[in-house]
Every structure is written in C-alpha cells, then in structure tokens.
Amino acid sequence: MRYRLDYAKELNPAQLEAVRTLWGPVLVIAGAGSGKTRTLVYRVARLVEEGVPPERILLLTFTRKAAREMLRRAALILDEQCERVAGGTFHSLAHIMLRQYGHLVGYSRNFTVLDRGDAEDAINLLRTALGLAEKRRRFPRKETIAAIFSKAINKRLSLEEVVREEYPHFLEELEELAKLFEHYVRYKQEHQLMDYDDLLVNWFRVLKSFPEVRREVGRRFEFIMVDEYQDTNALQAEIVRLMAEEHGNVMVVGDDSQSIYAFRGANFKNILEFPKLFPHTKIIKLEENYRSTQPILDLANAVIEHAREKYTKCLFTRREGGRLPLLYKARDEADQSRFVAERILELREEGVPLREIAVLFRSAYHSFDLELELAKRNLPFVKHGGLKLIETAHIKDVVAHLRLLLNPFDMLAWNRVLLLIEGVGPKTSGKIMDYLRQSPDPLAALTGFPARASYAEGLRQLSDLLVSLRKEASPEEKLNQLYRYYEPIFTRIYYDDYPKRAKDLEQLLAIANKYETLEDFLADLALEPPEASVAEVEGLENEDEKLVLSTVHSAKGLEWHSVFVISLAEGRFPSSYALGREEEIEEERRLFYVAVTRAKENLFLTYPATYYAPAEGRIFSKPSRFLEEVKEKIEEWRPQDLSFWEEEAVEEPSSGFRPGELVWHPVFGEGKVKRMADIDKVVVQFASAGEKTLHLKFARLERL
C-alpha cells in the first residue's frame, strides 16, 4: 500500500514502530520531549490512511484541549477526516456513554454532573441530617470526607483501607463515615446526580455487568489510544481493559517519571502493570529528546536520579550547546518578580515572542506578586491553573437555576436557588423541597406551595422565571433573562464586592453564546471548567502575544522556548503540605522534573530568601531541597555590577512608606510607620488608636 505521508522520513525508528504497530496491545514509554504527541498524531493519521473510519478510533487524553489539539494536527498533516476521531478525557467519554447507557444502572439521560464543590455540599447536607456535625469535634470536615470517598473509589480500595493508610486519626469515625457514604450514594442515585467519580464508576459498572454493551462499544471503538497513562488510576485501567476486551487494539503512552496526580488516586504503576493486563504487549521506548538542550537535560536527569524509585529510561539529545540553567537567589518575592520581569523584557528584545515564555510555579497563588509586577510593566499574560470560574458562589447561584431546567429533581440546585430568596432559610427550603419531591413536575408545582406571606412574592417570581426559562431559547438568551431576575439578589447578598463579581457573570455569558443547547453548556461547564483568571493586561495588538503563567500541573505536555520556575523554597516547592510523607516528596520531585523539562532553550530558576506565608507573615526560607540536590548542574546568577545590590537595598518599597516615617490618617490621626506588612499593607503605630494594619488600596494615608 502507498501512503500519502512519508512516515519513515518524519519519525525516528522507535516512533515509526509505534505508529506502524496497529494491531494488539502496545505500551509506549515516552520520556519528556521525546515526540510522544507527534507519535500519537502520526498514528491517528496512519490509521485513517489504512482506511479505518475515524469514528472507530478513540483517543483518550488528560484534558479535552489536548485531544482537540492532537486531532487538529492530524487533520493538518493528512486531512480533515481526522477531526472526526472521538477524543476527550475519561470523564467526558463516560459522560457521553452514560447519557446512552445510564438507564442500565438507574440513571435517566438528563442526570446532573456535580463538581467537587457540589459533592461537598451534598455531603455536608447529609452529615448534618445524620447528626454528625454536632459537638463531634473530631469528625472530618466535608472536604476531607469527599477526599476519602474519592480516594477509595479511584484506587478501588475500601473506606477502611484508605482511612487506615492516610487518615489514621479518623479510624474511630470509620463506622459513621461508612454510613455517611451509603447515604451519599443513595442520595445521588435518587436525585439523578453524579459526581466526577460516579462518571467513572457507573461507566465501569455498565461495562462490567453488560457483556453486550462491552461488545457494542468494542465494535464502535476499534482502536483505542490513551495518552498520559501514568496519570490514570486503577478504575480507569479497568475501564480500558473492558473497552478493549473485544479486540485488544489498545495503545497506552506515558512516562512513569512524570506521574503527578497520585493525590487524586493515580498510580504510575499502571504503566508497569499494563503488560499484565494485556498479555503479549509490545513495549516501545522513546528516549531521544528533541526538545531541550543538553544542559537542561543534564539537570532533568540529575533531578530524577535522586528519586527513590528507579525509572526506566535516560534522556539524551543530539542537540549541541546551550546555556546552563541559571539560578537567581532573590532577597524576597518582590526581588524575584523584578528579576523575572527584567529577564522577560530582555528575551523579548532578543526576539523571543512572549507566548514562547512561561513562568511556572507549584501553587496558583505563588504568582500573585509577579502578576502585580507584570501589570506595572504592561507585560500581557494569561494564567492557567488555580481557581475555576465555576467555583465562585455567584456563578454557582446562576448555574443552579439552569440545572433545574434539565434535572428538576436536582435538590442540591433547588436548595441553592431557594436560599437566595429573602425570608427563606434552610428550614423553609427543606419544606419546599419535600413538597416538590412529591410532584412529577416540580418546576410547575412550585406555585402550589402554601407559602407564608413573608416570602410568597419571592417564590412567585422564581416560579415565573423557571417556567419562562423552560421555553425554547438559546443558552445565551436564557442566561440574559436569568440575570434580570438575579440582579437584585446579587447586589443584595454581595453588596460589598458585586462590581468585581459582575465581570464573572459577563464572562459566563460570553461562554454561553458558543453553545446551541443548555445540555452541552452545562456538561462542559462541569467537565471542562473554564478558568477564572482574566489577564490584568490585555495584549495590545496581538491576542496571542501573551506570556504564560501556569501551575506546573497545568503545564503538563507543553513546552516553551524559555521557562522560569519560581519560588523554589522549602515549603513552597516542595509544598509544605507534602513535607510529611515520603511518597508525597517523591511526587513533588517528579513535579519539579516536569517543570524543568518544559524548557527548550533557557531555564531560569529562582528562589526568594524570604516570603510571606499566609499565617506566619514574612518568613525566612531555605532553598528547595531539589535545588540543593543538583547544584553542580546549575549556574548561579551574579549581577555584573555589585552596586546593583546596594542601589536596590536602599530603594523604597513600591508603596513609598518607610519605617519611621510620620503619617496622618483621616480617622486615626497621626502615627508612625512601623513596617510594611505586604506589598500594599503597612503597619502604623497611632498615638490615639494604637497599632493598625492598613490597606494602602483603601486607606488614605498621607505623609507628614
């Protein structure tokens, strides 16, 4: 057969073998930057060239964006047929399949997907109902309970095993937890709700218990590919096994040294166990790195060299030259931010586009200081990771109304919606819900509730709204109408900061207009939550000309010309949260490995000698242990001109107040500045009012 693409020319021998092996199970162990994505893209093209209908190919990836991107690339090199390949995350696939097969496990096609916050709300509701919230000081908080439940599901362990292993201090509560779990499962079942884990569990149950579905699905997806296999969990591995049972045509691709999702139940050993799940698996290793320069790879290899676990490969490159990774030891966060901003400006001078530069950090809030600095210098950026739009209270309020239109038995949404009405509290809300539950059409039944005069009007308005929203209209129109209803409520409950929150509502509206149906809109909101952050500085001319700020987790699979990894201090990276247990430190180390292997040409590492910790204020820090381990692979940044330090040392803090200065405040009168408490906060000792911490953004402080 003649192919339109010259595979042998485009791929190295290992990649080529992976692309040409179409039948049977294949495990590809692909080091960072070894052309893993390229291999998958070419394999999709190859399958299509072989005449496999694109709908018969399934590509499972970690985010839906990743799937879209790969299929777009396949379409680019071959033809647009490739875009018809089925692609997405395990969760989005399960969601689609359960709309079709959910009835087999007791779900109608309009079930609601709960995000983590909704799940916690439900758990909280049940916990209170079971009387587990009272005086029992020792009972875990809702977040912890949700985490325990989720771990058990994803790792396929019993509650007891999870508690014993990771939460031994709650062992006494095991019985109560088990009872709560039972109630939680039943509650979701009864109200047509599924949390993230249920999507996987129920899809698994369908596959497991219904061989005919298994066969049907096997015929539908004749070739399965799974990317980032090191970040799948036991349940997902089972799902793959069942879906591929019919034909065994499954290729999984991953890198055990890049596994960074153990916290949500992922198990990198899945990779090593894959050949046991599928006998006669062909194993292919991709070890040649095409991304980074040798000095960067040397550093990466040294990082992973210190890992407890011995990983399976060693990266090499044929690229020559390249600069040593640079370490800058900053005095504090402000200094760190200044350093980063200056280097970015220099890089831009050298012709590196902003979108080819990324700043990576362990936790979303680590970039706050830098964001201020970038805004000050008019450097446009986008930020990935951190707070999701959907996690804010006002967006949840709005979405709850929409959820009712699809699933009128979604009592979680009812509760939220009812509590917004003035005069309705938990008690009344409960009574109304008991009433609605009895009705076959709760939306229409709302007017029939014998309401007390104090809130009758509010209830009537809600009822009118819901009935009217139910009529044919685009998600965007529905949302517009909803906003008219919500506005007075919105300004009442968020009176202190609703202007800020209003921006989110606008953003939601902008997202909604991309959707034809409410169903798709809501499903995507839950399965692919849009990020909350809006860049502070909009790009002046080109939208794409933005610097990238990202958590390391959100940077997985991506690469940039120049990468900064900031806040490499003990407690920050590795996170203080991980300091206790060895496995967690190991995961932090892999996370650092992922961070450094994102860089193609330049890698800058920074460490602030002091930083602000939420509870303790300014603290002195130690350099990250990961830096100490690989010292000899790094060059320390030395300012050419020493006076640079001295100048900086006496420079005023950006707000302009210095200890000892006399100031005047309109309420507290005269005072003396003690110190800066933060970039925009100052501690002042007042003659009359004592010591106060003032927010410079609000306080009208004048120099005397």
Add this chain to the structure above:
DNA sequence: TTCATACCCGTTTTT
C-alpha cells in the same frame, strides 16, 4: 430567619 460572635483551621495540584 438572620445577624453577630467566637472559634477553628489550614493553607496544593484537577477531571
């Protein structure tokens, strides 16, 4: 029901 207060806790990553 709502408001005020006291207190507790925990700082992370994401589908």
Add this chain to the structure above:
DNA sequence: CGGGTATGAA
C-alpha cells in the same frame, strides 16, 4: 491572618 463554620441571641 482571614475565611468559613458553628453556635447563640434577637
């Protein structure tokens, strides 16, 4: 330190 939560009073 600040936010959320539980508790108690009006």
